[in-house]
Amino acid sequence: MNINPDWITGFVDGEGCFHVGVNPHNEMSVGFQVLPEFTVVQHKRDIQLLYGLKEYFKCGVVRSNHGDRMAYRVRGIEHLLQIIIPFFVNHPLKSKKRIAFEKFKTILMMISRKEHLKASGVEEIKSIAKQINIIQ
Numbered sequence: 586m587n588i589n590p591d592w593i594t595g596f597v598d599g600e601g602c603f604h605v606g607v608n609p610h611n612e613m614s615v616g617f618q619v620l621p622e623f624t625v626v627q628h629k630r631d632i633q634l635l636y637g638l639k640e641y642f643k644c645g646v647v648r649s650n651h652g653d654r655m656a657y658r659v660r661g662i663e664h665l666l667q668i669i670i671p672f673f674v675n676h677p678l679k680s681k682k683r684i685a686f687e688k689f690k691t692i693l694m695m696i697s698r699k700e701h702l703k704a705s706g707v708e709e710i711k712s713i714a715k716q717i718n719i720i721q
Contacts, residue, residue, distance in 0.1 A: 586637035603689035
């Protein structure tokens, strides 16, 4: 599938999601695990679009989501920081999802500075993550 950056930006504006889960986890030093994720969900009849994204970005997975929906997901911190973030910096989203992306990027930068390993960092990440969910 031959897709271009402008198509990806428009597609993600409509169908993409930037999410950061902050989940209790007893084995983590601060008691929480921070899980950022970039996701695009489609009906299984359009699975080729998700594989097109996977091929373009050269990372992530295509998996079953719920029922007859499939999802392209990127969860790896390095892939998010080195591939997904730079892509959307260079090809900005046009909708309000751009605000969600900026907050997502802020959290990833905090993770890169290891701020998610401190209680104060986790609290700040929780606050920013709630704002992402309100926007999308």
